[in-house]
Amino acid sequence: MSSLPTKDYNLVLLDKLQANPNLTEIGCANELNCSLAAEGYARANGVSACVVTFSVGALSAFNGTGSAYAENLALILISGSPNTNDASQFHLLHHTLGTTDYSYQLEMAKKITCCAPCYIEIPTNLSGAECVRPGPISAVTDPVTSDKAALEAAANCAAEYLSGKLKPVILVGPKLRRAGDGAEESLLKLAEAMGCAVAVQPAAKGMFPEDHKQFVGIFWGTVSTDAADSIVHWADALLCVGTSFTDYSTVGWTAMPDIPLMAAEMDHVTFPGAHFSRVRLGEFLSHLATQVKYNNSTMIEHNRLKPDPVLVHTPAPGDELTRKEISRQVQALLGSKTTLFVETGDSWFNGIQLKLPQGAQFEIEMAWGHIGWSIPAAFGYALRHPDRKTIVMIGDGSFQVTAQEVSQMVRFNLPITILLVNNRGYTIEVEIHDGSYNKIKNWNYALLVHAFNGEDGNAKGLSAKTAGELEDAIKVATENTQGPTLIECSIDQDDCSRELITWGHFVATANARPPRVSGG
Ligand SMILES: C/C(NCc1cnc(C)nc1N)=C(/S)[C@H](O)COP(=O)(O)OP(=O)(O)O
Numbered sequence: 201m202s203s204l205p206t207k208d209y210n211l212v213l214l215d216k217l218q219a220n221p222n223l224t225e226i227g228c229a230n231e232l233n234c235s236l237a238a239e240g241y242a243r244a245n246g247v248s249a250c251v252v253t254f255s256v257g258a259l260s261a262f263n264g265t266g267s268a269y270a271e272n273l274a275l276i277l278i279s280g281s282p283n284t285n286d287a288s289q290f291h292l293l294h295h296t297l298g299t300t301d302y303s304y305q306l307e308m309a310k311k312i313t314c315c316a317p318c319y320i321e322i323p324t325n326l327s328g329a330e331c332v333r334p335g336p337i338s339a340v341t342d343p344v345t346s347d348k349a350a351l352e353a354a355a356n357c358a359a360e361y362l363s364g365k366l367k368p369v370i371l372v373g374p375k376l377r378r379a380g381d382g383a384e385e386s387l388l389k390l391a392e393a394m395g396c397a398v399a400v401q402p403a404a405k406g407m408f409p410e411d412h413k414q415f416v417g418i419f420w421g422t423v424s425t426d427a428a429d430s431i432v433h434w435a436d437a438l439l440c441v442g443t444s445f446t447d448y449s450t451v452g453w454t455a456m457p458d459i460p461l462m463a464a465e466m467d468h469v470t471f472p473g474a475h476f477s478r479v480r481l482g483e484f485l486s487h488l489a490t491q492v493k494y495n496n497s498t499m500i501e502h503n504r505l506k507p508d509p510v511l512v513h514t515p516a517p518g519d520e521l522t523r524k525e526i527s528r529q530v531q532a533l534l535g536s537k538t539t540l541f542v543e544t545g546d547s548w549f550n551g552i553q554l555k556l557p558q559g560a561q562f563e564i565e566m567a568w569g570h571i572g573w574s575i576p577a578a579f580g581y582a583l584r585h586p587d588r589k590t591i592v593m594i595g596d597g598s599f600q601v602t603a604q605e606v607s608q609m610v611r612f613n614l615p616i617t618i619l620l621v622n623n624r625g626y627t628i629e630v631e632i633h634d635g636s637y638n639k640i641k642n643w644n645y646a647l648l649v650h651a652f653n654g655e656d657g658n659a660k661g662l663s664a665k666t667a668g669e670l671e672d673a674i675k676v677a678t679e680n681t682q683g684p685t686l687i688e689c690s691i692d693q694d695d696c697s698r699e700l701i702t703w704g705h706f707v708a709t710a711n712a713r714p715p716r717v718s719g720g
């Protein structure tokens with residue numbers, strides 16, 4: 201539960217929430233970070249709540265709420281609001297637009313909340329009022345089950361559809377995990393029953409085990425890993441599970457699969473010419489696993505065409521630090537209890553290339569893509585998962601947006617390791633479309649962390665300009681169990697991944713499409 205220090209519209213509300221022994225209040229430095237921390241908490245916990253003050257608070261929190269909506273995460277946004285007498289007394293109030301219409305916030309919230317994020321507004325003079333006891337929580341939390349007949353029909357139709365195909369591939373998307381109800385386990389069962397290749401969209405990295413023998417890589421068009429694009433394009437049937445085809449995930453629409461898609465969504469299944477509603481994803485996948493025939497033709501082909509392992513160069517300790525060396529050293533950090541957050545920027549491409557060992561988790565915000573997300577989100581996530589080692593890869597531009605939340609990591613003694621890649625500006629934007637607006641003021645990032653320590657913090661701030669300095673800094677980070685460790689990794693501005701340059705080119709081309717003339 202993330203909330204802001206007390207503010208007049210939600211003073212009593214916070215007191216009431218604090219009185220509930222089952223709730224823990226976690227303060228954040230501002231409402232943007234509060235909402236993004238709640239988004240990160242929801243990734244770990246399944247649901248989270250964010251409590252803010254009216255208007256000046258809520259409008260900032262709308263950003264993290266929008267992220268939760270776009271990323272299909274359950275976040276409850278709770279906002280204090282004016283005294284119920286004010287409207288009828290035509291009062292002009294602080295923190296508002298200066299009119300007597302206070303409904304604008306609710307109208308805006310309606311656009312970014314639905315069954316995933318939801319919105320509750322509580323007038324300041326009702327926070328302590330008696331209210332009807334809420335109904336059984338099971339009405340909200342119990343899993344929704346499929347319509348039995350639709351489930352049966354969908355699985356039979358899918359099994360028959362697949363039995364007529366020679367080269368089936370499964371493509372996993374980011375909504376698989378969000379479906380809950382054991383959908384990831386059901387997918388594993390189905391994949392092993394089919395024996396086929398399993399490719400994963402970038403925003404779903406980690407949702408299918410990468411150490412599994414049927415994992416064939418990240419399907420991301422021309423910037424795929426392990427030639428996953430070849431096997432996806434070789435397939436004659438693509439079973440899309442929770443997929444999301446956006447301009448970013450299709451590399452500016454250059455990687456849309458060109459065969460009819462069979463799509464299994466969170467609550468419905470579609471094939472060419474058929475649609476089955478009220479079919480829950482987890483139930484569909486596990487039921488289909490009992491109907492399908494084994495056909496490993498795409499695995500046999502993948503094993504023929506997959507690239508040989510890449511020889512990773514290990515530089516001398518005194519060598520200038522590079523993007524590749526940062527990735528090599530982060531790779532060595534990943535293990536069954538680590539969760540890696542990768543921020544919008546070249547960190548996406550560097551993170552996607554890493555191999556996840558058994559149990560390692562991966563978090564990315566590719567749909568909403570709000571730079572700075574990973575700092576508050578990792579903070580929220582780590583609160584829920586003290587049992588895991590949380591690592592963040594973030595660029596300098598992104599860090600400047602939400603840096604204050606490192607002070608909350610200090611406050612709650614969270615041993616998060618932050619690898620801040622300082623390439624002096626917005627490199628992703630430089631590669632898409634350069635201009636003076638991609639330059640930023642450089643900070644002394646390592647020193648900033650000492651400021652966040654105040655008189656009692658345990659955070660460490662280090663900088664690395666060579667491979668050896670990074671090795672040493674990572675050792676310090678690994679040993680610092682009482683607080684965050686930020687390592688500023690300085691690299692050349694143009695030291696970026698080839699995938700970023702290729703992807704940026706196609707996304708920029710897609711952005712630049714001329715307006716369509718009607719009738720044209
Ligand atoms: C400005 C922007 N995107 C536009 C943008 C602007 N504002 C918000 C909130 N979110 C966004 N994605 C992006 S990706 C920067 O290149 C990020 O820079 P940095 O963190 O330094 O990473 P790289 O250097 O690797 O690109």
Ligand SMILES: [Mg+2]
Nearest residue numbers: 595596625627
């Ligand atoms: Mg940068």
